[in-house]
Amino acid sequence: MSLTVALSKGKLLGGAAALFGRAGLPFPEDEGRRLVMDTGDLRFLFVKDMDVPTYVEYGVADCGIAGRDVVMESGSDVYEPLDLAFGRCRLAVARPKGRGLDYRRASTVRVASKYPRVATAHFLERGVSAEVVKLAGSVELAAVLGLADCIVDVVETGRTLEENGLEVVEDVAASSARLVVNRASYHARREEVGRFVDALRRVIPS
Amino acid sequence: MSALQRSPVPPGVQCFVGAAARQRRAIEAAAVSVFEGWDYEEIIPPLYDYADAFASAALSGKTYSFVGRDGSLLALRPDFTSLIAKIAAGRLADRPAPLRLYYSGEVLRYEPPKAGRQSELYQMGLEHLGGDARAADVEVLAIAVECLERLGVGGAVLALGHVGVFAGLVARTELTSSSLERLRERVDARDAAGVAFALDGAGVTGAVRDAVLHLTSLGGDASVLGEARRAFAAFPAAIAALEELRETVGALQSAGLGRVVSVDLAEVRGLDYYTGLVFRAYAPDLGFELGAGGRYDTLLARFGRPMPAVGFMLGLDRVALLLERQARALGDGAAAAAAESIATARLGPALVEARARRASGRRVRFGEGDRA
Numbered sequence: 066m067s068l069t070v071a072l073s074k075g076k077l078l079g080g081a082a083a084l085f086g087r088a089g090l091p092f093p094e095d096e097g098r099r100l101v102m103d104t105g106d107l108r109f110l111f112v113k114d115m116d117v118p119t120y121v122e123y124g125v126a127d128c129g130i131a132g133r134d135v136v137m138e139s140g141s142d143v144y145e146p147l148d149l150a151f152g153r154c155r156l157a158v159a160r161p162k163g164r165g166l167d168y169r170r171a172s173t174v175r176v177a178s179k180y181p182r183v184a185t186a187h188f189l190e191r192g193v194s195a196e197v198v199k200l201a202g203s204v205e206l207a208a209v210l211g212l213a214d215c216i217v218d219v220v221e222t223g224r225t226l227e228e229n230g231l232e233v234v235e236d237v238a239a240s241s242a243r244l245v246v247n248r249a250s251y252h253a254r255r256e257e258v259g260r261f262v263d264a265l266r267r268v269i270p271s
Numbered sequence: 272m273s274a275l276q277r278s279p280v281p282p283g284v285q286c287f288v289g290a291a292a293r294q295r296r297a298i299e300a301a302a303v304s305v306f307e308g309w310d311y312e313e314i315i316p317p318l319y320d321y322a323d324a325f326a327s328a329a330l331s332g333k334t335y336s337f338v339g340r341d342g343s344l345l346a347l348r349p350d351f352t353s354l355i356a357k358i359a360a361g362r363l364a365d366r367p368a369p370l371r372l373y374y375s376g377e378v379l380r381y382e383p384p385k386a387g388r389q390s391e392l393y394q395m396g397l398e399h400l401g402g403d404a405r406a407a408d409v410e411v412l413a414i415a416v417e418c419l420e421r422l423g424v425g426g427a428v429l430a431l432g433h434v435g436v437f438a439g440l441v442a443r444t445e446l447t448s449s450s451l452e453r454l455r456e457r458v459d460a461r462d463a464a465g466v467a468f469a470l471d472g473a474g475v476t477g478a479v480r481d482a483v484l485h486l487t488s489l490g491g492d493a494s495v496l497g498e499a500r501r502a503f504a505a506f507p508a509a510i511a512a513l514e515e516l517r518e519t520v521g522a523l524q525s526a527g528l529g530r531v532v533s534v535d536l537a538e539v540r541g542l543d544y545y546t547g548l549v550f551r552a553y554a555p556d557l558g559f560e561l562g563a564g565g566r567y568d569t570l571l572a573r574f575g576r577p578m579p580a581v582g583f584m585l586g587l588d589r590v591a592l593l594l595e596r597q598a599r600a601l602g603d604g605a606a607a608a609a610a611e612s613i614a615t616a617r618l619g620p621a622l623v624e625a626r627a628r629r630a631s632g633r634r635v636r637f638g639e640g641d642r643a
Binding site: 122123124125142143144145146147148239243246247248249250251252253254255259 | 426427428430461462463465468487490491533535553554555556557558
């Protein structure tokens with residue numbers, strides 16, 4: 066039985082293809098609209114990025130590639146044996162330029178984010194009660210138009226923030242692509258999973 | 272009646288009918304026969320107790336608690352182990368150790384239903400309280416293996432660890448409890464990058480840093496114990512833990528159980544609770560563990576009868592799901608045999624006939640037929 070790997074067609078796909086190529090592992094060439102691709106040695110599932118940890122946690126996929134940001138937000142109980150060293154970005158708190166962020170002045174901070182779980186935990190750890198507004202995209206707009214006091218979002222180059230008059234006021238977490246592995250597969254199919262993990266580990270740039 | 276008109280069901284509760292219920296009873300009977308075979312006595316503890324009986328970090332916020340008429344705070348049992356420890360120290364205080372007790376029943380936890388985890392869980396397990404700790408560890412593992420064999424679980428693996436290894440490595444670091452928990456959580460996730468980040472954040476350097484980083488990759492067969500002994504030579508407490516684990520694994524190997532166990536030193540759950548051996552049972556075809564166990568030598572002192580203890584439990588819900596996926600059925604076909612119909616045109620004679628067939632052990636279905 067071959068291992069099943071969950072991937073998303075989002076921004077991590079190119080890095081994953083390059084990594085598998087260097088490791089000499091099969092990778093689906095043109096995935097088209099098919100959601101399951103069998104290459105013989107590995108079976109690939111294409112799902113939404115936020116769903117990769119879920120497929121792996123339930124064991125539908127043995128392994129998957131997901132950003133650390135997505136793994137944190139999913140709260141899935143999965144193993145993360147490899148930092149794949151691509152797709153680097155950070156999660157940060159941002160708000161309109163020049164306004165800073167002063168928790169002590171407000172009794173509640175209203176935060177807009179695609180990462181409600183991460184955002185809630187971040188403010189809770191600082192003893193701040195946060196009202197988190199979950200958005201599906203264009204999160205910057207929420208801070209610009211006053212839907213929220215600040216946002217928690219992914220920052221890569223910072224250009225989008227800049228163009229919308231926002232600035233980072235606080236880091237939440239660094240993120241990069243991770244190999245996530247189902248806990249039962251890791252133990253009950255240790256040899257196969259071990260070979261796969263080692264093949265990738267050898268070709269991660271240090 | 273349309274679906275919308277039906278009575279709503281709260282999330283997380285379970286209900287089983289007919290064949291599904293029969294399969295669960297068969298699973299329970301198989302596990303219980305193994306427990307009895309190793310001379311464990313059944314204990315049927317109360318469904319609820321004072322909430323403080325269940326006070327533990329792992330269960331905090333997960334118990335269904337309520338206020339009794341006298342104003343005391345009560346809770347529905349979220350696990351069996353703490354209840355059994357309390358009973359062993361209380362009404363069984365006169366019984367000499369070791370005590371061997373098993374249970375089978377529901378526990379209730381306030382958890383969002385996900386990943387094979389409902390609010391109502393059915394656990395089958397046992398506790399070995401007091402006695403020789405090394406022998407007890409081996410005994411409990413042997414029982415766990417035999418349960419999985421008896422249930423016909425294909426490809427099962429017990430992943431063994433010892434929390435004393437991790438605890439021994441960080442013993443002299445003076446980490447705050449929150450940085451220790453962050454570190455433990457990353458070790459448990461086998462996340463070397465995350466472990467490095469947590470160590471750096473807590474200012475841990477040198478030999479301790481190298482050793483803890485090494486921990487995430489120390490999983491596999493028994494040979495990792497040798498590797499760990501060499502790597503952790505500077506940490507006597509970790510070495511003592513490794514020695515315990517080596518003895519346990521050695522005993523299982525001599526009984527031919529080496530292929531069912533693996534060693535994983537990154538298995539570091541519940542440091543406030545477990546004190547030695549920890550293990551989890553896994554099988555292919557089920558994404559989460561079937562059961563888990565470990566040594567908890569400090570729990571009984573909380574109830575006033577300090578003694579070492581080890582236990583394990585299997586989740587019946589997960590075993591049932593796995594057997595369904597592996598297309599294995601337990602139990603006797605006879606229970607599902609077709610019933611014999613008793614025509615009830617005349618009720619008195621029909622009842623006489625039905626009772627006669629029942630007396631000879633047949634399965635009857637009363638009231639079928641042509642009553643005018």
